[in-house]
Amino acid sequence: MIEQLKAAGHTNEEDYTSTKEEIEAKIDQYEGVVIRSRFKIDKQFLDAATNLKFIARVGAGLESIDIPYAESKGIALIAAPEGNRNAVGEHALGMLLMLFNKLKQADAEVRSGQWNREKNRGLELEGKTVGLIGYGNMGNAFSKKLKGFDCEVLCYDIRPDLGNENATQVSLEELQQRADVLSLHTPWTPLTDKMVNTEFINGFKKPFWLINTARGKSVVTADLTAALKSGKILGAGLDVLEYEKLSFENLFTATEQMPEPLQYLIQAENVVLTPHIAGWTVESKIKLAQTIVDKILAL
Numbered sequence: 629m630i631e632q633l634k635a636a637g638h639t640n641e642e643d644y645t646s647t648k649e650e651i652e653a654k655i656d657q658y659e660g661v662v663i664r665s666r667f668k669i670d671k672q673f674l675d676a677a678t679n680l681k682f683i684a685r686v687g688a689g690l691e692s693i694d695i696p697y698a699e700s701k702g703i704a705l706i707a708a709p710e711g712n713r714n715a716v717g718e719h720a721l722g723m724l725l726m727l728f729n730k731l732k733q734a735d736a737e738v739r740s741g742q743w744n745r746e747k748n749r750g751l752e753l754e755g756k757t758v759g760l761i762g763y764g765n766m767g768n769a770f771s772k773k774l775k776g777f778d779c780e781v782l783c784y785d786i787r788p789d790l791g792n793e794n795a796t797q798v799s800l801e802e803l804q805q806r807a808d809v810l811s812l813h814t815p816w817t818p819l820t821d822k823m824v825n826t827e828f829i830n831g832f833k834k835p836f837w838l839i840n841t842a843r844g845k846s847v848v849t850a851d852l853t854a855a856l857k858s859g860k861i862l863g864a865g866l867d868v869l870e871y872e873k874l875s876f877e878n879l880f881t882a883t884e885q886m887p888e889p890l891q892y893l894i895q896a897e898n899v900v901l902t903p904h905i906a907g908w909t910v911e912s913k914i915k916l917a918q919t920i921v922d923k924i925l926a927l
């Protein structure tokens with residue numbers, strides 16, 4: 629990315645170690661900033677960035693940026709969901725196949741000398757109805773994969789007319805009536821914060837499987853674990869957790885009490901957990917960088 633930007637006449641500075649305050653102190657010298665999700669851009673930062681023309685986010689989610697304030701200053705916001713959408717689609721599919729085929733527990737049992745065929749009888753995706761909430765880059769990528777599995781794909785999105793040959797756009801109520809699987813592909817916004825709670829879960833007609841490769845804070849974990857216990861949710865594949873920003877490792881030390889819902893998820897056989905890596909592949913690293921270069925050069 630840097631080589632291509634240099635070749636196009638841009639200069640750059642790489643800084644992965646300064647504090648936010650140190651970056652704020654020098655940001656007025658820069659016209660653009662390229663960030664990952666952990667760098668917060670708030671009003672104070674934007675007020676200090678008097679020459680900023682663009683903020684480029686090497687990833688999809690823009691929740692770390694005060695978007696209205698940045699836009700009020702005429703700063704262009706660039707994201708790169710095109711760069712990691714395929715990775716997210718493949719990861720969501722992997723989680724679903726892992727849950728349906730009981731790969732996690734079957735593998736663990738064989739390794740411990742157990743040969744349980746009946747207990748590990750799988751389910752097939754063929755003929756199932758998969759509901760996607762959010763039908764942007766990630767939802768589209770997942771639906772394209774699902775197309776080959778002969779399942780029905782429904783999508784719900786607040787934007788109209790997004791359905792295509794891979795998914796039928798429906799109301800949220802219809803999705804809740806018909807889905808066997810729910811997969812989230814929404815950004816974290818006031819609308820999607822704590823979206824999957826008990827009331828929402830109970831709106832589903834059938835027990836269902838949940839895949840979340842979007843944002844942890846869109847699911848109320850205590851409500852999810854209650855639904856897993858009652859059988860309303862049959863199993864879950866979670867690449868994101870509402871606790872991840874608390875410094876996940878600390879939750880496992882004696883000094884910090886691990887939240888009860890997390891304790892449940894960790895021991896549950898029908899739950900697959902990954903550390904926010906759905907969009908984090910060898911290939912997506914290159915595609916994310918290229919997408920950002922192309923968008924900066926097109927400004």
Ligand SMILES: O=C(O)[C@H](O)COP(=O)(O)O
Pocket residue numbers: 663664665666686687688689690712907
């Ligand atoms: O928004 C994204 O693309 C993903 O959540 C990953 O972002 P990160 O790699 O910058 O944390």
